[in-house]
Amino acid sequence: MSDADKAVPVSLVRHGRIGLLCIDHPPVNALSVATVAGLDAKVAAFEADSSLDGLLIWCAGRTFVAGGDIAQFDAPDFTAAPYNRILARIEASERLVVAVLHGTALGGGLELALACHYRVAVPGTRVGLPEIKLGLLPGSLGSQRLPRACGADLALDLMLSGRMLDAEAALAAGIVDALVPGEPLAAGLHFLEGLLEGLAPPRRLSTLSAPVAGLPPDFFARALQRATQERARYPAAAAIVQAVEAAATLPFAEGEAVEAALLAACVASPESRALRHLFFAERQAARVPGLPSGITPRALHTAGVVGAGTMGRRIAMSLADAGLPVTLVEASGAALAEGLASVRAQYEASAAAGWLQPDQVARRMGLIAGTLDYGALAGCELVIEAVVEDMALKQQVCARLGQTCKPGAIIATNTSTLDVEVLAEACGRPHDFAGLHFRNPANGGRLIEVVRGSATAPDVLMTAMHLARRLGKVAVVTGVCFGFIGNRMAEAYLRESEFLLMEGVSPARLDAVMQAYGMAMGPCRMLDLAGIDTGARIVLEYGKAGGLPPDPAYRAVVRTLFMLGRLGCKSGAGYYRYPDGEPVADPETERICAALGRAHGIARRTDMTDAEIIERLIFPLINEAAKLLEEGVACRPADIDMVWTAGYGFPDYLGGPVWQADSIGLPRVKAGLERYARLRGNPYDYWDISPLLAALAQSGQRLSDWSAPPPAAEAPADAAAPGGQAQGHAPISHAPISFPPDSRSVQSRIQSGPKPPQSVH
Ligand code: NAD
Numbered sequence: 001m002s003d004a005d006k007a008v009p010v011s012l013v014r015h016g017r018i019g020l021l022c023i024d025h026p027p028v029n030a031l032s033v034a035t036v037a038g039l040d041a042k043v044a045a046f047e048a049d050s051s052l053d054g055l056l057i058w059c060a061g062r063t064f065v066a067g068g069d070i071a072q073f074d075a076p077d078f079t080a081a082p083y084n085r086i087l088a089r090i091e092a093s094e095r096l097v098v099a100v101l102h103g104t105a106l107g108g109g110l111e112l113a114l115a116c117h118y119r120v121a122v123p124g125t126r127v128g129l130p131e132i133k134l135g136l137l138p139g140s141l142g143s144q145r146l147p148r149a150c151g152a153d154l155a156l157d158l159m160l161s162g163r164m165l166d167a168e169a170a171l172a173a174g175i176v177d178a179l180v181p182g183e184p185l186a187a188g189l190h191f192l193e194g195l196l197e198g199l200a201p202p203r204r205l206s207t208l209s210a211p212v213a214g215l216p217p218d219f220f221a222r223a224l225q226r227a228t229q230e231r232a233r234y235p236a237a238a239a240i241v242q243a244v245e246a247a248a249t250l251p252f253a254e255g256e257a258v259e260a261a262l263l264a265a266c267v268a269s270p271e272s273r274a275l276r277h278l279f280f281a282e283r284q285a286a287r288v289p290g291l292p293s294g295i296t297p298r299a300l301h302t303a304g305v306v307g308a309g310t311m312g313r314r315i316a317m318s319l320a321d322a323g324l325p326v327t328l329v330e331a332s333g334a335a336l337a338e339g340l341a342s343v344r345a346q347y348e349a350s351a352a353a354g355w356l357q358p359d360q361v362a363r364r365m366g367l368i369a370g371t372l373d374y375g376a377l378a379g380c381e382l383v384i385e386a387v388v389e390d391m392a393l394k395q396q397v398c399a400r401l402g403q404t405c406k407p408g409a410i411i412a413t414n415t416s417t418l419d420v421e422v423l424a425e426a427c428g429r430p431h432d433f434a435g436l437h438f439r440n441p442a443n444g445g446r447l448i449e450v451v452r453g454s455a456t457a458p459d460v461l462m463t464a465m466h467l468a469r470r471l472g473k474v475a476v477v478t479g480v481c482f483g484f485i486g487n488r489m490a491e492a493y494l495r496e497s498e499f500l501l502m503e504g505v506s507p508a509r510l511d512a513v514m515q516a517y518g519m520a521m522g523p524c525r526m527l528d529l530a531g532i533d534t535g536a537r538i539v540l541e542y543g544k545a546g547g548l549p550p551d552p553a554y555r556a557v558v559r560t561l562f563m564l565g566r567l568g569c570k571s572g573a574g575y576y577r578y579p580d581g582e583p584v585a586d587p588e589t590e591r592i593c594a595a596l597g598r599a600h601g602i603a604r605r606t607d608m609t610d611a612e613i614i615e616r617l618i619f620p621l622i623n624e625a626a627k628l629l630e631e632g633v634a635c636r637p638a639d640i641d642m643v644w645t646a647g648y649g650f651p652d653y654l655g656g657p658v659w660q661a662d663s664i665g666l667p668r669v670k671a672g673l674e675r676y677a678r679l680r681g682n683p684y685d686y687w688d689i690s691p692l693l694a695a696l697a698q699s700g701q702r703l704s705d706w707s708a709p710p711p712a713a714e715a716p717a718d719a720a721a722p723g724g725q726a727q728g729h730a731p732i733s734h735a736p737i738s739f740p741p742d743s744r745s746v747q748s749r750i751q752s753g754p755k756p757p758q759s760v761h
Helices: 003-007 033-048 070-074 081-092 108-115 142-150 152-161 167-173 184-197 219-230 235-249 252-268 270-285 310-321 333-352 358-367 391-404 420-427 458-470 486-502 507-517 523-530 532-544 556-563 587-599 610-631 637-647 657-664 666-680 691-699 744-752
Strands: 010-015 018-023 054-059 096-101 104-106 118-121 126-128 303-306 326-329 368-371 382-385 410-413 433-438 447-451 474-478
Touching (some): 010 033, 018 184, 070 270, 081 108, 096 108, 104 108, 108 126, 108 142, 118 167, 126 167, 142 152, 142 235, 152 219, 152 235, 235 270, 252 270, 270 474, 270 637, 310 326, 310 368, 310 433, 333 368, 358 368, 391 410, 391 420, 410 420, 410 458, 420 433, 433 458, 447 458, 458 474, 474 637, 486 507, 486 523, 486 532, 507 523, 507 610, 523 532, 556 587, 610 637, 610 657, 610 666, 610 691, 637 657, 657 666
Parallel strands (some): 018 054, 096 118, 104 126, 326 368, 382 410, 410 433
Antiparallel strands (some): 433 447
């Protein structure tokens, strides 16, 4: 075989009277321009060779075709028609065509298999049409053929959920015709030879009708109503219902036209564009800029967690869920007992809900060993501190970990905002140190911000990225600054939230408006869940580090609630009251906010529109994102979108704050920031516009497309991204960014204000 032949990802060879069409396009045999062209050519070669009695379509490597090239949807002239025409020719063949599936047959891969006359799968295969996750419907007649194979009900369920079926379930549903043990090529060949010997006729799904027996007459009307009401922000859901209804009620050709029109609308929809952007953002985030090549992660078989509070107990659960034995260290027996009891209660609740087997509860509890003895951490390969957000305490804890942990062990902090460089120094082994900023709840949240200190060793970074994947999370690398990417931006968002409260907007309205905008949770509810104490300590600690503006009204609400002992859900009252665990609007909070507004000379507003509330929160968020990029804290615009959609409840169908900035238009964002600077005044520079944002608004460029000037030496690709392509990246700046020198006098009023209602150890 020549080199040129090897480059073509599709081949056709003869095996007796059978043609073997093989797709060999590592790593997952994804459909690409070259694959589709190769398929076209080899199907034509089969058509032209009348000496072949049948065709077996199979894939080399670890999987059948596992999807399509998502970038193709961005091509201005994208259409599925050429691929669909190939599938139509396969189905129209008078000679038998069989697909043998292994690995995962997804999207365009399953659609290829559905065009074949018969499909067989080796055990362990999984099939699905997950296009909805990208805001699309299956566009190569999957919406028309799958209902004809397995019935409208199951087809709709599979397409709306995007879930996969295993081989046994696919067989029971009629999606595959047989399970064939063994190696896919030999097993498929054996099956096809049997069909040929038995003179089995071609079976074409397009000629069948979709089984609808047993479905109520208003099945599709109700499904459409659910899709439009419950998933109004995901238009692909309604499109899928309409396409499946067409499959069940119209001739195939008419259904094909319906699917094509709906697909075109979905591809062009802002929601699908945003979801596709996040698909790429997630893959890009796995590539760590500036890592030397050949780095391997450190061994990680045992872990420790210090602090069994809100975060520590759940970090321990997340590690145990991934099979890691965890040593959980607390400062007091009571806190340890409470933490462990809470872990058990959560596992038992999961078992009661059917998510865990009883023996899994016992096994996971058995992986978590609680102790008051730091010495028990000596054998751990990773220790994450999750003690109270207090710099002095964390410095002590980190110093102790530096002495206790064995050489080569990684020491990490879950701090929300504190200076990771200071903690790295305190531990005495800054090269072994990094931030691992889990979001609350740590065992459920998708995001970990991996904070890279100036001395963090490359293999520590790589181990952190591997760990995140092992825990089923998305890791985004960030540089050091107050709050990293997520909480630094959240600070601007929360600052404005509190000013709005002091201007007379109620917590309930503020939350309702932001939830209607798409946020998973409004800012007040978010702080109540996280703990007002943690939220307030962030502000107080930032004050101690000299970072706060000299504005006595700055985050005055959270500091006051803290001082009053209103710690949020955990104490039964924060922004809301929680008489039965559920939030109830509390007039007392509004009274507190009004009093603070008066005390700080903030005018009450009665004309506040929902639009202003949204802009007052979202524009500063975008402005801060631009500042993080120009400072080099975030290496890529898409990383910011990943952080906010995976960790901060920003709606994925809006693509993240940066993507949203471009959708709104940077000139409009800039004009809005200027308008609010005039309206609110700008004595503390809150509304100062990022020079980067201003420049891009001026030049008409997109913030999403911005990239930092290339580094002097091109960084090699990170081994943490399987199958990743080498890419150039901007280095993360390690210049001190937002931790100003200690200037305690500046904020003496804020710092000395609230008194913590409980000991901080
Ligand atoms: P928490 O107050 O609920 O828990 C802190 C725990 O640390 C307490 O159980 C306390 O007894 C224990 N502790 C204190 N001193 C200790 C010591 N010397 N040794 C061992 N244990 C000690 O606080 P939290 O909300 O879990 O926050 C912990 C850390 O996680 C903070 O840095 C916080 O900023 C960060 N964080 C919190 C959230 C959140 O939503 N709560 C989210 C992300 C990150």
